[in-house]
Amino acid sequence: MKTLKKLFVFLLCGLLSIIIFSLLLYATGFSFNNITQDIFGDIYDYSSLSSQHALVSKLNKSCGMILLLKEAQSQERVKDFENICEQHANKTIGNKALFIGYLSGSVNLLTKNNLIVKNNEIPFVRSALNINTKINRFFGYKILLFVLLVFLLSVLFFIYSDNIKGLLLSLGSIFLNVSLIILAPFIILKIYIHFNPIDTSFII
Numbered sequence: 001m002k003t004l005k006k007l008f009v010f011l012l013c014g015l016l017s018i019i020i021f022s023l024l025l026y027a028t029g030f031s032f033n034n035i036t037q038d039i040f041g042d043i044y045d046y047s048s049l050s051s052q053h054a055l056v057s058k059l060n061k062s063c064g065m066i067l068l069l070k071e072a073q074s075q076e077r078v079k080d081f082e083n084i085c086e087q088h089a090n091k092t093i094g095n096k097a098l099f100i101g102y103l104s105g106s107v108n109l110l111t112k113n114n115l116i117v118k119n120n121e122i123p124f125v126r127s128a129l130n131i132n133t134k135i136n137r138f139f140g141y142k143i144l145l146f147v148l149l150v151f152l153l154s155v156l157f158f159i160y161s162d163n164i165k166g167l168l169l170s171l172g173s174i175f176l177n178v179s180l181i182i183l184a185p186f187i188i189l190k191i192y193i194h195f196n197p198i199d200t201s202f203i204i
Contacts, residue, residue, distance in 0.1 A: 052095065081101075084098060087101075
């Protein structure tokens with residue numbers, strides 16, 4: 001009986017850890033757009049200095065044309081990029097932010113014109129759309145997740161109603177699990193990059 005109780009509590013704590021982690025992601029504004037911006041930033045960071053300089057030079061030329069079109073009030077203005085180009089020209093943002101903003105603007109422009117959906121036969125595009133759909137769908141159940149969290153915590157409190165020490169140990173294991181879920185991927189990635197340096201110069 002004690003073995004079954006321990007197994008049940010173990011599974012219960014694991015489920016609670018996953019739910020709490022999911023709600024934390026939602027509370028911190030986790031989204032597909034944030035993921036893509038982080039990826040763009042990493043691509044810039046792990047490229048060589050010469051590649052970064054060459055890229056920024058090209059972006060500056062593009063921004064020069066975009067700002068000229070704006071000043072001329074041309075019908076061919078690319079409004080999606082005007083703000084990021086102006087900020088970079090005014091030294092409000094750095095080269096990395098220009099790169100991220102330019103790529104993000106390109107993605108937004110493709111989405112606005114429905115070009116991403118039209119080209120969903122491309123494997124990468126199809127995968128990106130599927131991930132975005134699943135993330136939005138998952139967070140659509142946030143109220144259900146919260147209700148489930150309250151219910152499962154109530155069950156845990158009921159199990160340990162006469163054992164405060166056991167309750168505190170279980171709650172401690174839940175928060176430890178959440179911490180590991182959050183930190184473990186970053187630690188593993190940092191260790192991997194340390195021993196296997198990444199060069200993204202070929203991408204940019």
